[in-house]
Amino acid sequence: MLSLLKTVRKFFGEAIVVTQEVDDIIQSPIVKESIINNSDCKVLLDQRKYMNKFDDIQNMLGLTEKEKAQILSINMNNDPRRLYKEVWIGLGGTHSAVYATEVSLEEYLAYTTEETEKMEVMKLARELGGNVELAIKRIAAERREQHKYY
Known part of the structure; x- marks a missing residue:
């Protein structure tokens, strides 16, 4: 070393x-x-x-x-x-x-290790035919609308 x-x-x-x-x-x-x-x-x-x-x-x-x-x-x-x-x-x-x-909300959702958030992304991705990117974009947009995050 x-x-x-x-x-x-x-x-x-x-x-x-x-x-x-x-x-x-x-x-x-x-x-x-x-x-x-x-x-x-x-x-x-x-x-x-x-x-x-x-x-x-x-x-x-x-x-x-x-x-x-x-x-x-x-x-x-x-x-x-x-x-x-x-x-x-x-x-x-x-x-x-x-x-x-x-990081952006999208980056956060892509890399979070928080189990509930990972499960939310993966559940929506399954509903969207496996499209994780689209699931992340939708969750981020929804959270911005609710003013949970800026």
Whole structure:
């Protein structure tokens, strides 16, 4: 891993590591040191499930108190009328901020993991001869008419 990261950087490339579990990275000292020491850009999503051990994560990632506060604020006060999630981006210790990432209602319905919404889309798609795209468009239009979403 360390050799790969150094080689990529030598050719002005960027290696990207994505995981749903921080423990995937921190369990291996070699992987942890390779990734963290060679990562100027860090992107973190909602970390509330790690609230009790975030001090360890903060130390491992070399985060300031300000950055820690930013990260732990993610998705705490989202507007329920909008379909967005927040993400924290830190750039080499020089800049960090929380950003809202928002998709269209159609994109949301296409990729949602919310079981009831997936079932609604698939039920309508079956009624429309298997046309998922049309089902998504109809549900989105209906929700806009009802002003559930903007």
